[in-house]
Amino acid sequence: MDKLYIYLENTLKPEEKRVWERCDKDIMSVFAKLKNIKEII
Structure with a gap:
C-alpha cells in the first residue's frame, strides 16, 4: 500500500x-x- 501511494504521488x-x-x-x-471490523471479529 505504501509503495503504491509513493508511486502515485x-x-x-x-x-x-x-x-x-x-x-x-x-x-x-x-x-x-475494515480494520475496525477485523478487530471486532
Whole structure:
C-alpha cells in the first residue's frame, strides 16, 4: 500500500493529485472501517 501511494504521488499531475487526495481520504476511512471490523471479529 505504501509503495503504491509513493508511486502515485510521484506520477500524478498536480490536478490529478488533488483528486487523488480527495479520494485518498475516502479510501483511508474505508480501510479504517475494515480494520475496525477485523478487530471486532
